[in-house]
Amino acid sequence: MALITAAATFAGCSSSPSSDGERPSYTTSDDVQARVLPQLAANGDDVESADDASWVVDATVAGVDEGTTVTLLAKTDGGDWDEVSEGETDADGHVALTSDTAGTLVVVTGDGDDAIGTEVDTSDAPEPTFTDEFDDADSVDGGPDAKWRTRQQGRTGVRTCSHADPSAAEVTDGVLVLSVEEDPAGGECQLPGRRKMFPYRINGHVGTESIFGFTYGYAAARIRTQSARGQHAAFWMQAVGGQQPGGPKAGGAEIDIMEYFGDDHPEGGLTSFTYFLDKAGKKQTLGGWLPDVDDLGDDWAEKYHVFSVEWTPEEYVFRIDGQVTQRIEGETSGREEFLILSLLSSDYELPRFNGELPETMEVDWARVWETGPEEG
Structure with a gap:
């Protein structure tokens, strides 16, 4: 493991907390930079x-090999210092x-006299x-x-065979x-170029438009998805008043924090996208299918996971339970945006x-931490 020698201040005077619970x-060192994000991780049943x-x-x-172990320690109610998390750096040194x-x-990273680190606080x-x-x-x-x-x-539009309904x-x-169900009004829909008929459907589709919106910050929702293909769970945002030409800063954007297209999807099933209109009014798309989905989990329809976006004037960072999935x-959008589930x-x-109708998506909670452009 490659570590850096840097001007630094000694902190602590005891051995590893794994042995005696004292401060590590x-x-x-300035080579270890850290910041505390909101409470964005909570997977479970x-x-x-x-x-x-x-x-x-x-x-x-800075300056470490990919795969370098980094440890997070916290002080418990009893006053001991315990290891609460461990991870390995990526190619850019992030963890x-x-x-x-x-x-x-x-x-902290490194051992003994080579250990370097920094201190942060959840406040x-x-x-x-x-x-x-x-x-x-x-x-x-x-x-x-x-x-x-x-x-x-x-x-x-792309949903001529379904419509939103409060009962879903x-x-x-x-x-x-949120459910996809057969439309109680009955009837069948035929898609262009296909002989098979499909029952009309109603969809669960809710948003905070005209109720709550924000500009820059974090948005998160704890979700358990549907399992079947044929519909997709989504947590997304749209610009208040609708998108306008001129690029995302002036015209706003659609920010698809997560979409899940069902188990056993050939592309893994999970996406994160953003859409905006350029100065000519042409739709531009960034993002795509999340690679290596199996490394993030394979229980999307069985357990709740927190899907989030960190939205600043310079970038969108998408995460699942705190792990960065796409940047x-x-x-980015400079307009006020509202939430959609x-x-x-x-x-x-x-x-x-x-699958079998009804298919359902469950949302445990949704939360926003607005930062504004300066903190963002």
């Missing part, structure tokens, strides 16, 4: 509060670590500005206090359940349907 010894999610520590170590423990955290993470734990049945379409409303999406979005037992650099059955997906 390391040399404070059960419903949990957003406040119980893990903080993410985004760390970079994402997590902590369930609030307070001071220490990021440095931004405070949430929007949270919905879906504990209130009126949270969706529930009158003036609703945080989400069913979007007015009829049978049009239900809040129950602390979870928002899109360059000019949906389970949509597009026409092009219907021939690939391999």
Whole structure:
């Protein structure tokens, strides 16, 4: 492992916390940079509060080989220092670590006299500005206090065989359940060039338009997806007032934080995209299918995972449970954006349907930490 010799200040005076629980010894070095992100990691089977999610520590170590081990330590209630997370650097020296423990955290790499590190604190993470734990049945379409409303999406565009309907979005037992179901009005739809008929469908499709929007920061949702192909779960954002030509900064963008197209998809099933209109009004697309999805997990329809985006004026950083999955650099939306959660059955997906209706997507919570352009 290659480490760097740098001017530094000695911090700590004891051995590894794995042996005696005391503060670790390391040399404070500018070669270890770290920042505390919000609570963006919480995979598991059960419903949990957003406040119980893990903080993410985004760390970079300069001058080390890919695969260098980095350790995160936290001070427990009993006063001992314990290792709470460990990871390996990528080719650029980046690593994402997590902590369930609030307070001071220490990021360390190397052993003995060669150990270098830095200190951060969870209080440095931004405070949430929007949270919905879906504990209130009126949270969706529930009158003036609703945080989400069913979007007015009829049978049009790429969804001529389906439309949004309030009955396909239900809040129950602390979870928002979005469904794709056969349209109770009946009828069948025929796609151009195909002989097979498909039952018309209704989709769960809700958003915070005219209720909540923000510009720059973090947006996250804890989601358990559908399993079947033929529809896709999605957590995304659109510009308030609609996109306009002129590029993303002036005209806004669609930011697809996650889309899941079903188990056993040949491309892995997960995507992150952004769309905007250039100065000529032509649609531009960035992003794509997430590579190496199996390294991130294979239980999307079985467990909840936190899907998030960090949106700054210079880039979008997409994460799953705090792990960076895609980074899109360059000019980003400079407009206020609102949140959308949906389970949509597009026409092009219907021939690939391999499940049983209803198919469902579950959302445990959604949260935003607005930073504004300067912090972002």
